[in-house]
Structures are given as C-alpha cells and as structure tokens.
Amino acid sequence: MSDVLHAIFFVLAFGAIFVAVILLEAGYVRWKGRIGVYHFQETLANLGTGFSYKIVDGIAIALFIQAFYSWVSQFGLQWNPSASVWSILALIVIVDFCFYVNHYLMHKTRWLWASHVTHHSSEHMNFSTALRQNFTHAFNGAWILWWVPAALIGFDKDWVLLAIEGNLVYQFFLHTEQVKRLGWLEKVLNTPSHHRVHHGRNPEQIDTNFGGIFIIWDKLFGTFRDERDAGEIVYGVSQMPERPYNPIHLQLHEWASLWRDLRTYRDLRILVKPPEWVRLRYQDSDRQ
Secondary structure: OHHHHHHHHHHHHHHHHHHHHHHHHHHHHHHOOOOOOOOHHHHHHHHHHHHHHHHHHHHHHHHHHHHHHHHHHOOOOOOOOOOOHHHHHHHHHHHHHHHHHHHHHHHHOHHHHHHHHHHHOOOOOOHHHHHOOOHHHHOOOOHHHHHHHHHHHOOOHHHHHHHHHHHHHHHHOOOOOOOOOOHHHHHOEOOHHHHHHHOEOOOOOOOOOOOOOEOHHHHHHOOOOOHHHOOOOOEOOOOOOOOOOOHHHHHHHHHHHHHHHHHHHOOHHHHOOOOOHHHHHHHHHHHO
8 A cells, every 4th residue: 555655646746746847838838928839628638637647557556567577577687787877777778668669559559549549639739748648558558568678687676667757757848849959969869849740640740759768769760750851740630539628538539439440340450450440441441
C-alpha cells in the first residue's frame, strides 16, 4: 500500500508542476496577444485524461510492473551496474531507444493505437496536450517493450523507473508552439519543432519523429521529417472523436471502434495491422 501512496503522491506533485507550467504558457500567449493556442474545453479534457491516465498508470507500476520487472530480471545478465556517468547515460539511451520502438508500434498496430490515438486527437499544440493520455495504456501490454529490455540487461528497477519518468517529463516540454528552432540541438535531440511535425495529420507529417529524448533514432531508421519540409501543420487525427471534450469518450472511443470492426469483418489481423488497414481493405471495397 505504501508504494501506491508514493505513486499517488508523485502523480499529484508532478501534476501540480505541469498545471503551473500550463498556466504560465496560457498567460504568456495571452500577454503576447496570440489567439487559438488554448481552447478552454479541450484543456479541461486534457487535464481529465491526464489525471486518470497517471493515477491508473502509477498504481499499475506500484502493484504489478515493478514486481514483474523483478521476476524478469532473474533471467537477465545480472549486471546491476554501479552509478556512474556512463551507466546512467547508457540507461537513458537504452530507455529512449525502447521508447522509439514502442512509439513506432503504437502508430503501426491497431491494438496499441487504440490507446495512443487519444494523445493525437487534440487540435491544438500546447503544454496541456502532453497530458492528453489514455489510462488503458496500463493494460495494452506496450509497457513490456519499455521495461523488459532494461530488466534483462540488469539495471535496477528504481533506476529504470526514474529514467522512464524522466523521459516522459522531457517529452512534456516538447508540446508547445512557443519554442521555435534550437540550433544545433535539433540534430541530436527531439525538440518542440520536431514534435510539432509528429502531431500533424497531413500526409507529410503522419508517422514521423517518434523519438522521446533523442531524434537520432528517426534519422537512423528513416522516420525523420524536418518541420521546414513538413508543410503547414494541422493537428489532430483524420477521424476525430465524436465527443472531443469528454475525457471518458476520448479514452474509449477507439476501443469501441476496434470492437465493431472485429465483429463486422471477423478478421483478427485487424489487431496487428495499421489503423487505416480496415478502411483500405474492407470499407473502400464495400463502397465500390
């Protein structure tokens, strides 16, 4: 129970920091006279989804994932490195690469996209957008791709927890239009410029810039798109949710759509195929 209480305290503490940053950004854009950056109802929805996601995710980590981590680690290298600049840097890089793979699969498999679509359904880019998450992430199994490799290598689970949470905190600060390009940092790090492209729904922007802290993975694997080459960025997804300001609907609507497609087409490949596969294979042919 103490682990659960610690997780809830952690969520509330960082939640307060994130809300403070959101208020500062909202005040800044209003002072600058910039309109259309924040949408009140959407911001409330973002806060609602973020709170439910982090509470469920925090409890899942406290009750299950860390226990699972300890069980998996017995089959690994038993490295358990001491703290040093190199071991910490290695952990940060490994965790970020695992996030890249995880994030890529969230876009390429319908099962994982059913959770991740919530994050992309915002039509605005501001710090509150970072909180637009889905509590079902705790149940879709994607966390295995992020936790297990570090367990098998032999890193202490508390280190990994800090590395993962640090990765997510870094990504929070990518969700803004107020920070422009950052010079030479753009070559190595994921930046607000790169992440704005990732949230775009135009063809030049879809399925690009999957990195967490580093952008080098996208450059290595051909998923990088520079903001200067991405055209006008339009945020959101091609099929927007029917109730875009209802936090529960935002987190469950794609699961309902997935279930309908499975019942209609009786094809389990839908679970692992890209989100658009049903439309390309079945729905377009039905209209002909």
